[in-house]
Every structure is written in structure tokens, then in C-alpha cells.
Amino acid sequence: MIIKHLKLDGVNGSLATLTGVKNAAAEEIVEMHMADGTKRTGRVVRIDGDRVTVQVFEGTRGMSMANTSTVFTGEPMQIPLSPEILGRVFDGLARPIDGLGEVYPTELRDVGGAPINPVAREYPRNFIQTGISSIDALATLIRGQKLPIFSGSGMKHNELAVQIVRQSTIADGDDFAVVFAAMGVKNDVAHYFRTSFEEANVMDHVVMLLNLANDPIIERIMTPRCALTIAEYLAFTLHKHILVILTDMTSYAEALREFSSSKGEIPGRKGFPGYLYSDLASLYERAGMIEGVEGSVTQIPILTMPNDDITHPIPDLTGYITEGQIVLDRDLDYKGVYPPVSVLPSLSRLMKDGIGEGFTRDDHSPLANQLLAACAKVQDAKALASVIGEDELSDEDKLLMEFGRAFEAKFLNQGFTENRSIEETLDLGWELLSMLPRRMLDRVDDAVLDAHYKGKG
């Protein structure tokens, strides 16, 4: 028996309240039928006896208290899944928008997802070659990792993400697919990704979920959950290797803030809800691999740091959850260095166990350490040079400045289409380090230096 609840008790922001509801279930989906015959979808977010608060995904604009009838479905939010979803384009709630009709489901799955049991996880160790020197050498991407790109408005994070998809997938013969979730991005950006995937000839391995900047904001809260449910299905049921790109997490967090404040919750830092950490974790932690199951979910969330501030709650909390980060730098971007990766704050936590002999090369770890230590010294030298002038620097510092310039020009700067193998990248690293006298390389032991150091001594 379907019970229709006529009338609403109140509407506030994206929330509608109803009274007189019996046996509502937490987080169940409701259908709201409007006077004009259209239908909206909502989710129960709070129950107090017979009073129920519903979050309306499409927004409450135009809703009337009197003429809305609500049906409680009794089900959590589920999306249809089938192997045919590859190559399809959906809206933010996983409804097809490419004109190819509904998905004929082989399975319905709850988008909330359950946490992976830490005991059942497989510790990620497989190196993914992205062909980008700064990432491969210094912040290595590992299959099953979550490695966000911290960027700012106007920087080339989209190009970088496309380059990673293109180069890492084509080099790899395995069964791969990309799940792309856009949250509040501009139409142009979505179009850019789409054409890039087509040019790279991977579109039939891509699932796109688009919640664009002009789409309903509350829908955005569900978009990454739908995307990750699709990714988990493709990875652990169909055994593919999935790369999930989530862009832009800043828009997602802002949607969450809007929702939280209309719910009247006590805000934490910068008005974001106190549970922002747990909420982001419920997304990011859905990356990984499962022991004994072929397939993996690797995540590259992209976020634009408001005002390039890495201590803003969104990048800050993200950094605490993800396994490292790739930070883009505004100054490098101005100089025309592409990709503008700032190597010192960039980091991959899973790198230590996924590089070295058997994965990349035995000298990878000492080389990465030494390059980063040298870059840190370059920073000091630069700071000093800006005070006393470069001419007054000691000989050692002058060498460092020279090294720093070469590092930016040769190592960091690489074309959008240039695909470097890990050997090329590592050799390039040694070539640059050989500009420095051997005694300055204090992070590397002598055996490694003997094998790779080509400088004068």
C-alpha cells in the first residue's frame, strides 16, 4: 500500500518538513509530486517522532506547502548498475542524460556504500607510471591509492588529470576504466574532459557523472557517492582497474556546508559542519584493493584551494585522509612551467613500499630523497638571494641556484604530450644532481653514488 502524504509542514532552503508520518526510516528516499506533475527526489535526514525532515535534491524552488504530495519509498538511495554503463553519461544522481535510454540493471546498489574491512584490504604496492617526472619520481601514484591534486582556480589541474588518465592507462595493458564525477564544474570544463577522453580514444571505458555549476546544489552531495558506487561495482564485481576523478571537491564541500546550515547545525571551522572530516573520509576511503579480488579503485580528487590557502579546511582535512597530495604552485604556473607541481609539499604516502627494486629501480628512493633535500636547500638559497643578491651568495649556494633553475626547466617542465618512462625520469634526476659536488649529496650512500653520480667530485 502506498501512502501519499499531502501538504508540507515547512520549507527552508533545500529542506522540507512533514508531520504525521508513521514509520519513516533514516535516509530513505522520498518522491515528491508537484502540482504541475513533475517529480522531485528527496532523502530523509532527520526524524523526530512523526515529524520528518527531507532534503530535496533538486532544490525546493517552486514547491508549495499545499500542493505537494510525498511518497515514502522505504528504500535507501539505489542506482542501477550493469556492464553497459561504460561509455555512458549521467547526471549527478546517475540518471542518463546522453539520450541513450535507461540503464537495464543487472543489480541495484545502495549508494551509501559500506566501509571496507581493514583486514580484508590489500596493501597497495603496484606503481602506476604516469609518464610525468615530478609525480613518478617524487610523489609516485600507486594502484588503489587516493592521491588528490591541490590546485587553485585557473591552474592547469584539468590538463594534468587528463594527462595522467591518457598516459597511465595507455601504457598499461590491463582492463581499466575511468569514472569521472563532475561536481559544480563549468560546462566548458566538462566538455574539455569529454573531448580529451574522446581524443585519447578511451571514451568507451569512461563513465561520466555530471553535476555542473548550474545544476542543483544538493544533488552534488550524492554525485561522488553514485560515482564511487559505480567504481566499486566495476572494480570488485567486474574486476577492472578503475581510476576515479572527482572534481571539484571544493564545490562538494560547499554544497555540504549549505545543506548543513539550512539544517541549523552547529558549524565548525569556516562554517563547515563539524562532520566534514567524517563525510570526506566516507568518500576517500572508498579507494583501495581487496585481498583475493582482482580489481582496484584509485582516486584522484581535484580541489581548488580557496585563495590558494592549503590550511583552508577543505584541503586540510583532505590531506589528513588521503595518502599524500600533489600540490600545484601559482608561481611555477606564471613562469609557464607545466605541470606546475610544487615538489616540496607534494607527497605520496604509499610510495615507500611501491618503489625500488622489483617495482621501479633500486636507486629510486635515495634519488627522490636527495632531490627533495636539494630542492629544500634551493629554497633557502633563494630566500637568501632575495635579501643579499645572488652575486653575494657563497659558491655552494650559487651552485644550488643553478641546480634549482635546471630542475624547473628540465625536470618539472615537460610538455602536455611528453610521456617519460621511469628510467628516463630517474636518469634525468641523476644528471641534475651531478651538477652539485658529491659532498653535498648527503642523503645517498656511497655505493649508489658510485653507480649513478656523473659529476666531477
Added chain:
Amino acid sequence: MAVHQIYGINGPVVTIKGETSLGMMETVFVGNERLIGEVIGLKKDMTTIQVYEETAGLTVGEPVYPTGSPMRVALGPGLLGNIFDGIQRPLPAIRDAFGAFIGRGAQFDALHAQKKYKVTVTVHVGDRVSGGDVYATCPETPVVVHKIMIPPQMSGEIVEALPDGEYTVKDTVAKLKTDAGEVIDLTLVQYWPIRVPRPTAERLPSDKPLITGQRVIDTVFPIAKGGAAAIPGGFGTGKTMTQHQLAKWCDADIIIYVGCGERGNEMTQVLSEFSALQDPRTQRPLLERTVLIANTSNMPVAAREASIYTGITLAEYYRDMGYHTALMADSTSRWAEALREISGRLEEMPADEGFPAYLPSRLSEFYERSGYVRNLNGTEGSVTLIGAVSPQGSDFSEPVTQNTKRFTRCFWALDKSLAYARHYPAINWNQSYSEYIGDLANWYRDHVAPDFMQCREELCTLLSEENSLMEIVRLIGADVLPDDQKLIIEIARVIRVGFLQQNAFHADDTFVPPEKQYKMMQVILHLYHRSKEVVARQIPISKILATGLLDRLTKMKYDIPNNHLELFDTYLRDIDAAIDGILR
């Protein structure tokens, strides 16, 4: 007992309308799936419950079952080597029941019910026993003997003792008649509420160090057994890495590692590494002395709040047996955030940054459960607490860091710029401190070297002098400094790179015994003293640099194996020879 009905649901918080007989902090089962919950608020017309599992799908009107007991953990053999969630449900059992993803509403015995242990019953009929007395022992793992003790409040006379043999945790091995005349079956397991500290006979001074094998900790900022330390640091500064290093190498008998609201992959890593790594003292896998508690960031937030208490209760239980235990909590900020989240759902008045006003008192209650004590049974044991703190925006002035600082005596501040330069452990020597130095001075004097503390002092002075000199260098460059100050900068560099920096991936350098730490310090200071003679004679410092001694000292941590400390003598001789050569 009366069954109640759900009235309201808001995230992990569930309410019941009307007056109930439920007690504060009582464990309840919520809904048809019997999710585990705890009563956290009682009002005349409303009872508030936090649910330790995902509440999606829970319906108004579903039943709430009382249990009559507070949230408690099972204590007995089978804890070591196991991995639990925040409310002591064994994760391997959950995996066997649900597969790779964690399901809901499952109740599991924390301790394996069928496994038999080789039990030695140590009491005889007629013995008078009281709380803490050991009545049976069994080898829990090849390295740890589990002592089964009379629960703290109980005392009486043993009226039956079974012979030694193979028993499961639920088998009765002895019977006790209390003074009131009640006969109680003593099994291998006892229960204890997680929010109540286990009683002890008395607190003893903390005057023995917890040796961690990390130079910057043991030598510069040592921690006592029974002490409490905080490791604050922004993301990427190596909190987790430092915690792992301590858990691997510190000389505690038992390690409780609580992954509280952190990454799933990290727990997997701990699990696989600790099964593979050998304890240097026993040559057995580290996992055999470790209990893991994993409540990752995507697991329910209320269980995250409980995980810290579950961990400390287990630590206290092993302490009661006379073991030295260390609890690593990574990270206490996530626990504080869980408090904040629940407090927000209860619509309590927020204090600083939305955290509840009781944050400081909860933190102090937790850290005060550490200590070096005499147990009820007369043995000595300790609980050392090492809590990681994840300050928002790497800002140490935020409430969790500030309040933690008040209740811990060791503060190991991790520094972003050191981490960027890949200086690990990235413990900043200018911001960190240890209040235990005075308490531990005698131990270092008696067990390592008589002049250990003097050497440490000199080392620290050099570092702080370098710090003030660097301010000048940053403005005008190093070239203008006089030679004696240049020498300080050069020696401080050796201390920083050769001593403070430690390579966790190097076979020898990952754990360095205190004797080697002392020798390294001695050699560096010897070079400093001899070089001062050179500088005093107006001989240019470049002559000392040309000997290559500084570079050699920087790498001595790799060149001298931990079991060949006599090699340090050649360094001392070489220094003398080189400096004498310059002076001649």
C-alpha cells in the same frame, strides 16, 4: 526488561520518548538488526542514545533493547595478535561473516570461544585471594604469558581448583566463595567497563625511560615508562610514521595500537608489517605482543569515540599483570572530532571551534590513565600513552593541541618544513620539550654513561646557538661569520643530519641502542672540542673541512653497525690524528 521504541533519528543519535529505566552509559541494542548503542543522555521525557553502527534504514517504532550493563570489554587470552574495531568486535570474524565490506548488527565474541589454551592453575583450595591475584596462567603467544587475575573488586576463598590442562576462555578453572558466601565461577575471561580506570595500589614515580631507539627521542626528548606524550603535526609530517616506529621498536612488553579515524590502508600496513617484522629481543613477530584497534575514518563515528577507551582498558589490563604497556593513539584529534560531532547532534552549547566545553576534561581523564604503578597484586607495571594530534591547518593554537599540551609532559612537535626537506623524524628541536629529563637523569647516568646528560646538554646548546646564528645567516649569508661561529654551524649540521635525522628504512639505523646514541654524541662533541682548539689558534676552518671528518661523522650512523660499537674508538683516534696534524 522493558523494550522501548525509537522515536527520533538524527545521524548516529537515536532518541526514545518518555521515561525509561535505562541507565546512563548503558549499552543497548537498537532496532530489529540489534545495532549496538550507548545511552548518553537522560531526561524526564527523552532518552538519547548514540549508535555505534550506521543508522541508515532504521525506522521509527523499531525496538530498543536494554542490556543492564555499561559499555565493556572482554579481557582474557586471545587479545594479542588480534585486530578489533572500536567496540572490540574482531575484524577477522566480521570479514568471515560479511565479506570484504563491513555489515551491520553483528555480535561477535571478542575472544575466540573455541580456542583452547594450555592453562596452569596457580591457586589451591583454601587460598585467600583478592582483586588482582593471579589464579591461572597460560602462554597467550610464544612471547607473552597471560596471567588471569581475580577481578579488582572481588575477594574470598578458593573452594575449587581444577587441574592444569587445556581450557577455552569460557571454561571454569576455579571457584571462589566470596565473604558474602556467594560462589563465583572463575573462567579465563573478565569484563570491565571501558570508561572506568582499572584500580591500582599506588602510583610510583616515572623514573625509567621508554627506550625507543630513536635518537631525537631517547637522547634529546626522552619519555618515561608510564609517561604521556603528544605528537602534533600537520598532514604529511610523519605522525603515523613516527607512531609506527615507536610501536615497532620501543621496549614495552605489550603494544596497543589504536587507529582512530585514520586510513584503512595504514591499518592494513601495520597488520602486514607487524606480522613480518621480528622483535629484536625475542626474535618473534611483533604482532605477538600487539593488539590492534582499527576504527578507520569511514567507520561509524561513535565507535571511534569509544575506540580510545577500549584501547586504554586493554593496556591497563596487561599492566595489571605486571607488564609495561604502551598505547599509541593515532589520532586523538579524530577522537575529539567524534566528540564534537556527537555533541553537535545533541545540540549542546559549543565552546572553542565548535568543540564541546568538556573537551579538556575528557582529554585529562584519558591521559591520566597513563602511569607507572604498583598493581593490586604487588607487581609493577606501566601504561605509556603516545597520542598523535592532527591540528587543523597545522595550527598548534587550536583547542585539541593546546589542551593536550596541558596534560602531557612530552611534546614532540612535528614540523612541516623539516618534513618538506625530508628530515625524518621531523621533530622540531626548538619547539619540542620533555619534562621527564630530570626524572630520568639518574637512569641514564647509571645505565648508559655518567656524563650522558652533560653531553645532551651541550648538544642542545649547540643546536640552539645554531638557531640564533641562522637568523643572521638568513639575512647576510654565512660568509661573514667569524670562524668560531662557522664551526658551530658546521657541527650543528653534523648533529642535524648525522644524529637527529634517522632513516627508518635502514637496517641498522631504524633502531639505535642508547649506547650507540651516546657514542655518536661523544664523537661529534669530541670533534667540536678539538676543532675549537684549531679555531682558537686562528687557523682557518677550511682546513678542518678539508679533512672530510665532518662528512664522515655525518655518515657514521650507517657505517658503524649497532653491534660494533668499538669502531667509534677509531673515529676518536682519527679525529685526534687529523686535528694534531693541523695544529702541528
